[in-house]
C-alpha cells in the first residue's frame with residue numbers, strides 16, 4: 001500500500017517556483033530519500049504534504065486519505081522533524097515534551113523517556129540553555145514519542161555530532177523495523193546512501209529521477225584508475241562510455257558506463273602496472289546527473 005502519493009503536486013509562491021507537477025509514491029515500510037541541492041523544493045514538498053502550506057494545484061494522499069480533506073486525522077500518525085526547530089525558550093524540555101504528548105490519545109511517557117535517555121538529552125533543562133544540537137534532539141524526541149506510522153524528516157542531522165548522528169540513524173532503522181515508513185530529505189548524500197531503499201532526486205522543483213538505491217548505483221558509472229608501464233595515448237580510450245578522462249603520463253583515470261568487456265579489452269591492450277575499479281558514491285552519481293542534465 002502507498003503511504004504517500006503525490007499527483008502533479010504544484011506549489012508556487014506568487015511568481016516564484018516552489019515545486020512543479022511532482023508525482024511519486026512512497027510505499028509502506030520504505031525508507032525513502034528525497035534529495036536535491038539547496039532550493040530544489042524539498043521543504044516545500046514536505047510542508048505541503050503536512051498541510052502547513054496549500055498546494056497551488058495537484059493533490060496528495062497520505063495513508064490513502066486526501067491531505068486537504070483529512071489533514072488533522074493524518075497528522076496524528078505522523079512524526080515530523082522540521083529542518084529548523086523553534087521553541088518557547090522559557091519552557092523546560094520535559095514540559096514541552098509532555099505538552100507535545102498531550103496531542104495524542106495514548107500515554108507516550110515511556111517512549112519519551114527512552115528516547116531522551118538514548119539521545120542523552122537532559123529533560124530538566126530549560127530550552128533556552130540548550131545548544132543547537134540539543135535543541136535538535138528535543139525535536140527528534142517530539143517527532144518520535146508517539147511511535148508514528150510515518151516519520152517525515154527534513155534535513156534531520158544538521159547540528160548533531162557524528163556520534164549522535166550514528167545513534168539517530170540506528171534509532172530510525174529500529175523504527176523502520178517496527179513498521180514505520182520514513183521520508184527523509186537531505187542534501188548530504190552519504191547519509192541517504194546508508195539508509196534509504198529508494199531515492200527521488202529533485203531539481204528546480206521537478207522530479208528528475210526516482211530509483212532504487214541499488215539500481216542507482218548499479219546503473220551508473222564506475223571509476224577506473226590505472227598506472228601503465230609506459231606513457232599512454234589519449235586515443236586508446238576513445239570509446240563510448242568513457243568520460244572525465246585524465247591522463248598524466250603513465251597515470252590514467254576516467255569514469256565509465258557501458259559494457260565492461262569493452263573497456264577491459266582496451267585496458268588489456270596496455271601494459272599496466274596497477275588497476276583500481278571503484279564504485280562511485282552517490283555524490284559522484286549525483287554530480288553526473290546534474291552536469292548531464294545541465
Ligand SMILES: Nc1ncnc2c1ncn2[C@@H]1O[C@H](COP(=O)(O)OP(=O)(O)OP(=O)(O)O)[C@@H](O)[C@H]1O
Pocket residue numbers: 013016017018019036037038039040041042043044045083187
Ligand atoms: N515563502 C517563500 N516565498 C517565496 N519563495 C519561496 C518560499 N519558500 C521557498 N521558496 C522558494 O521555493 C524554492 C524551493 O525552496 P525549498 O525551501 O522548498 O527548497 P529545499 O530543497 O528545501 O532547499 P534547502 O535545502 O535550501 O532547504 C526556492 O526557489 C525558494 O526560494
